[in-house]
């Protein structure tokens with residue numbers, strides 16, 4: 001799209017496809033200058049009608065159209081920017097179409113493109129229409145047969161979905177391969193890969209005893225970095241059998257790693273294409289977080305084989321049907337294999353730090369959106385992460401066994417179909433005999449609900465009344481909302497810290513010590529009886545709903561919950577809330593023109609500091625949880641809790657609090673550092689990851705005040721560590737300190753790893769996240785460094801996204817805003833999907849003070865005034881200004 005008009009697509013305008021495709025045969029002649037695609041479709045009219053056949057297609061050069069073997073003349077069809085229309089077709093027919101494309105010039109990384117000299121595809125959501133004219137919509141499912149012809153020396157490996165059914169040498173240096181996929185699928189799951197790749201192979205025996213070949217294709221020099229991905233895949237396959245009863249359905253499962261990729265990975269049937277970031281790992285090249293990320297993305301794509309491929313989406317408004325459900329599945333997988341509490345904290349951190357901002361901003365949309373301009377703009381935290389929270393709430397309401405009954409029914413009822421989120425909920429209702437009518441508002445209403453809670457204790461009646469009032473702020477297109485059905489898990493802590501048995505008024509006896517309260521009305525009260533002493537309520541245990549909860553806790557009550565709550569998530573959350581009280585106080589001091597004064601905040605600091613000391617002194621237990629308890633709220637989450645965001649005050653307040661804790665607990669921090677040094681060979685079991693997390697969190701805290709020897713300690717860890725986790729933490733600390741060792745370590749690191757793109761990304765990201773005042777100038781210099789390449793999304797994310805999303809302190813300035821807008825403009829020509837994502841921080845302008853608002857809006861207006869702009873960026877920026 002070039003100029004101004006944006007076409008909005010509406011859910012309410014959905015109609016069934018007027019044609020069916022029974023089979024499609026694709027023939028690719030891959031070349032250096034041009035690629036010719038011949039598509040042969042066996043089609044039939046569906047549901048009567050005699051309308052024209054309109055096929056989607058973008059940037060295609062049409063070479064030939066044949067209807068039932070006869071070449072059509074130009075006047076027998078119409079072609080425009082977006083489509084090919086044949087006004088007159090019979091009720092059933094064979095259509096052959098030949099198109100010419102230039103994958104080598106495709107920088108959007110959508111459709112057929114080249115990465116490191118190899119051909120690969122990305123068809124979700126609408127990339128297939130950049131390959132050939134087609135009914136490019138997920139409810140058109142068909143059987144694919146794909147033949148690939150290419151030069152054998154340059155492209156020895158030729159892959160597509162399904163099973164390899166034929167191979168031949170063409171005698172002229174070219175060869176060909178034909179793949180057949182026995183499962184019907186929508187075209188967004190189509191994939192083709194051709195190139196110089198090698199593979200590691202393993203096998204998996206399914207629960208019914210079938211052998212499946214597992215292959216991971218990479219460039220030769222990466223063959224030694226695939227082991228973790230392969231083990232992860234096998235664990236995911238076993239877990240899906242054990243937990244969901246789902247078995248893999250083809251004889252081969254292939255994963256291909258590519259360096260140029262817009263997102264994390266893609267679940268193409270039998271042939272996943274992955275960003276190499278989510279495949280390649282060796283202890284010396286990848287951090288613990290990388291290892292865990294790989295395991296979860298491998299699992300996510302594998303799980304899509306059922307939640308997405310066997311049962312797919314009717315239309316793109318239903319995206320969360322597959323994404324919300326699959327994220328929930330991968331979260332549960334990681335919880336089972338790693339640590340449930342730690343995984344929950346990680347996920348809630350992401351939700352509160354980023355999804356809440358999206359939900360409260362100008363692009364706010366429901367989990368199932370009602371309209372979109374560019375579907376690529378709706379692969380969001382809301383559709384993925386909030387969508388997973390919605391599925392999690394259902395599982396909370398029906399319990400694990402009920403959820404399994406529901407998912408069994410869903411897969412059985414809809415196997416081979418393209419369905420809606422309604423169908424998913426219906427299966428859960430039918431399998432459990434419950435009514436989720438009100439609950440479904442979670443799919444249609446946007447915005448983060450707010451819960452205002454209060455409690456009243458009646459000593460004479462030994463009764464606690466808990467009152468919960470829900471509300472939801474207005475969001476674009478939704479001025480008012482109806483009440484949500486919210487599961488609120490709670491407990492009550494007696495003065496000795498034990499959980500009280502819970503008995504609601506009217507119940508014959510107490511049942512359990514943790515309960516899910518179902519809130520359905522605007523205001524609801526719950527009366528707990530036989531409560532002998534005034535309790536402290538523990539609310540929203542496990543973060544049982546994606547809401548903002550308010551309760552007037554005192555610092556003492558939060559410290560009490562931190563020490564005693566039996567729910568590990570809420571123990572951690574009480575810690576965060578106590579820290580937030582302090583941070584709010586500090587930020588206020590700063591904004592009121594004063595200087596920071598912790599002592600002026602009453603006993604808050606001494607309470608927090610004492611609790612912090614107890615955490616440090618704790619022995620045993622889950623070390624990953626301990627490391628999380630040692631971390632202050634993220635800057636983004638702090639911002640989320642403020643009416644007007646002052647990123648400088650937030651950073652400085654947080655830094656001051658870190659420094660104070662670090663000084664006051666120096667000895668204990670050193671002890672924690674020493675006591676958790678590496679033991680034996682590196683591995684990524686939770687226990688070892690936890691040791692490193694505690695050690696490195698201690699190091700980070702020590703480095704936040706200029707205690708003696710800290711630079712030497714970091715530099716020595718940097719030089720002696722045998723694993724990337726320890727190297728990165730040491731380098732991260734140094735990157736925040738202006739010293740010779742900083743320059744030295746950065747230079748050494750680049751020197752050693754310049755041949756490894758994923759490690760160069762880490763090097764770029766660290767420098768972009770530095771709190772030093774030279775950061776933006778350094779980034780501008782790095783943009784011209786041979787290590788940077790604006791066409792590669794990983795590089796853009798490392799240098800630009802890390803800065804604008806992860807370094808508010810240095811980004812929020814006139815120069816920062818101009819820099820970002822400049823990059824969006826450059827990227828818009830190359831890769832609109834990546835460009836549009838970069839605009840996220842700018843469209844949040846309403847959250848800042850007036851001076852910043854003006855500066856940010858000016859940059860948005862500058863972008864919008866450009867004569868040509870992709871629909872991706874135009875949608876985000878124009879909604880951002882609306």
Ligand code: TRP
Nearest residue numbers: 124125262263264265266267379
């Ligand atoms: N379906 C993919 C996933 O979540 C998402 C994805 C991969 C994607 N590449 C994309 C979405 C490109 C839009 C554009 O697993």
Ligand code: ZN
Nearest residue numbers: 300304323326
């Ligand atoms: Zn997905």
